[in-house]
Amino acid sequence: MKHIVPAETSDDEGEGLLVRRIKNGTVIDHIDGGEALNVVKILGIVGTTPEALSIATNVPSKNMGKKDIVKISNRELSKEEVDRIALISPKATINIIRNFKVCEKQGVEIPTLIVGSVRCPNPGCITRTNEPIKSRFEVLPEGKGLRCLYCDSVITKDLTSYII
Amino acid sequence: MSFESAMARLGGTSISVSSVEACSMAKGETLADTIRVVSGYADAIVIRHPKEGAARLASEFAKVPVINAGDGAGQHPSQTLLDLYTIRQSMKIDGIDVALVGDLRYGRTAHSLASALSLYGVRLHTISPPGLELPPSLASTLTEKGMEIVAHDSIEEVIKDVDVLYVTRIQRERFPDSTSYFNVASSYRITPELLAGAKKHLIVLHPLPRVDEIDPRLDVSPHARYFEQSKNGVPVRMAMLLDVMG
Numbered sequence: 001m002k003h004i005v006p007a008e009t010s011d012d013e014g015e016g017l018l019v020r021r022i023k024n025g026t027v028i029d030h031i032d033g034g035e036a037l038n039v040v041k042i043l044g045i046v047g048t049t050p051e052a053l054s055i056a057t058n059v060p061s062k063n064m065g066k067k068d069i070v071k072i073s074n075r076e077l078s079k080e081e082v083d084r085i086a087l088i089s090p091k092a093t094i095n096i097i098r099n100f101k102v103c104e105k106q107g108v109e110i111p112t113l114i115v116g117s118v119r120c121p122n123p124g125c126i127t128r129t130n131e132p133i134k135s136r137f138e139v140l141p142e143g144k145g146l147r148c149l150y151c152d153s154v155i156t157k158d159l160t161s162y163i164i
Numbered sequence: 165m166s167f168e169s170a171m172a173r174l175g176g177t178s179i180s181v182s183s184v185e186a187c188s189m190a191k192g193e194t195l196a197d198t199i200r201v202v203s204g205y206a207d208a209i210v211i212r213h214p215k216e217g218a219a220r221l222a223s224e225f226a227k228v229p230v231i232n233a234g235d236g237a238g239q240h241p242s243q244t245l246l247d248l249y250t251i252r253q254s255m256k257i258d259g260i261d262v263a264l265v266g267d268l269r270y271g272r273t274a275h276s277l278a279s280a281l282s283l284y285g286v287r288l289h290t291i292s293p294p295g296l297e298l299p300p301s302l303a304s305t306l307t308e309k310g311m312e313i314v315a316h317d318s319i320e321e322v323i324k325d326v327d328v329l330y331v332t333r334i335q336r337e338r339f340p341d342s343t344s345y346f347n348v349a350s351s352y353r354i355t356p357e358l359l360a361g362a363k364k365h366l367i368v369l370h371p372l373p374r375v376d377e378i379d380p381r382l383d384v385s386p387h388a389r390y391f392e393q394s395k396n397g398v399p400v401r402m403a404m405l406l407d408v409m410g
Contacts, residue, residue: 124236126217131194133221147301150217151238154301 022052025073027095027102028085033058033066035089038160040070042084043077051075064091084117086110087139087146088160112139118146118155119162125151135164166394167210167233167242170401179206196225203227208409211235229408237270243371244276246400250393251328254367257281261325263289263316265352266332266377268298273371274332275302282311289322290315293348296338319352324361329354329387331370331377355379359387369393 031039036057045053052073061067068089076096077085085092086108096104116134120127127135127150137146137155145156155162171178179202181187189198195213199222202209211222212233219232219239234240251257262281268274268290278288278298288311290298297303303313316322323329331354339345353376354368370378370390382388 122216124214124216126195126213126215126221126235129195129215131221132196133224148217150220151236152216152301154304156301 020054021100022054022071022073022097023100025051025071025075025097026077027097028070028072028077029067029093029095030061030064030089031068031070031085031092032089033061033064033068035160036068036070038088038163039068039085039092041160042088042163043070043072043075043081045072080117082108083111083114084163087114087118087163110139113137114139114146117164118159119164120148120151120153121155121162122148122151122153125153127151166397167231167401167405169398170405173398174402174405176207176405195221199225199230200227208405231404231408234272236272237275238272239276239279240272240371241276242401242404243273243397244280245404246393246396247273247277247330247369247371248280249400250369250389250396251367253392253396254389255327255365257284257286259285259287260327261287261289262328262330263291263319263322263326264298264330264332265291265319265354267296267334267338268292268332269296270335270338271332274298274330277330278302278306278311282306282309286311288313289326291317291319291322291352293334293352296334319354319358323358323366324363327363327366329362329366329368331368331374333370333373333375333377349376353377353379354382356381356385359385362387 028039034057036055040055054071056069058066059069077094082094087110090108090110092108094106094108095102114137118135118137120135125148127133136149138149140147145154147154168178168180187198189195195218199209203226206228208229208231209222209226210231210233211219213219214236216236216238218235219230223230232239232241248257264274264278281288290313297315307313334349334352336345339348356379359366366387367389368378368382368387372390372394
């Protein structure tokens with residue numbers, strides 16, 4: 001018999017569910033506490049949206065203390081979106097839901113190279129012009145930030161504000 | 165000018181585009197397109213551009229070798245090669261003490277030289293006005309490579325200890341008014357009196373052009389090597405051109 005995992009269930013949600021299950025879409029779990037709105041921003045949802053969207057912030061978590069959860073219906077994330085989420089919440093897990101079942105579950109992985117997702121903080125950088133290029137950042141080891149491969153500027157804090 | 169001179173001495177010719185107005189960029193053409201076009205006209209491209217990373221972009225679109233001759237406040241690697249050559253004419257580079265003076269935040273020659281010196285076990289001394297210190301990201305990278313960097317408040321503090329005094333121009337536009345500029349600039353001026361207690365073999369370098377940073381009385385001093393340094397730009401750039409096109 002196939003075991004069906006309810007979309008909203010996780011080991012950290014012992015006290016019950018805050019929002020309804022979704023039929024199709026993505027559940028992003030184990031987001032660092034307080035980062036859910038930034039994840040939503042990464043998904044490009046900044047104004048009117050046709051999708052059903054649920055956001056839970058600072059939910060008690062056994063493993064993380066506090067965590068956030070974002071559920072978005074009728075949408076599966078692209079690799080670029082997952083990469084960007086990894087930058088601000090490296091412990092996040094992505095659950096793809098189809099017909100109320102978790103069909104895929106994966107952790108995010110911080111990439112070594114970020115292309116086109118982050119704006120260089122240096123106003124004098126060539127990537128801040130109308131040239132036909134995408135920004136490119138090397139992810140520095142040990143969480144030391146991102147380095148622009150064009151101008152060598154390093155982003156060490158407030159990364160979210162630079163995510164495109 | 166030194167790249168043009170180098171090319172001429174190698175027996176080649178050069179096409180110079182010295183301003184945006186002189187090319188299609190004035191009509192709104194991107195640098196990427198300009199580079200694609202110029203790639204068809206020349207065997208190598210030497211680019212100096214006000215934006216950081218412009219040379220890297222050019223290298224991505226060019227079909228011919230690209231040499232970075234300065235990108236905004238970023239890097240100036242060809243200057244660094246001639247700086248190293250000039251130092252090497254006087255002393256071994258390994259393990260010496262080098263002081264960088266002036267605008268170290270926006271001074272691309274200082275950035276490139278500091279990076280190169282980190283390969284030689286050099287101890288770096290920095291003297292710069294507040295707000296014009298070495299960019300923290302660069303300082304951090306150099307420190308991680310094992311370079312010792314010591315910041316000083318004045319040149320007097322360190323003049324007796326250094327083997328090379330590398331002076332860069334402090335640009336007037338970095339200051340809110342002329343008075344602030346002159347106050348700061350005068351405290352970073354190199355004079356013969358300042359060098360009185362320096363090591364005998366100390367050399368003073370400057371990427372030129374200078375404005376008020378070096379007293380002209382110093383020009384005849386055996387410490388002064390900046391004009392020789394400038395002259396070295398030609399053979400060093402000849403070598404670079406030969407290397408990429410030979």
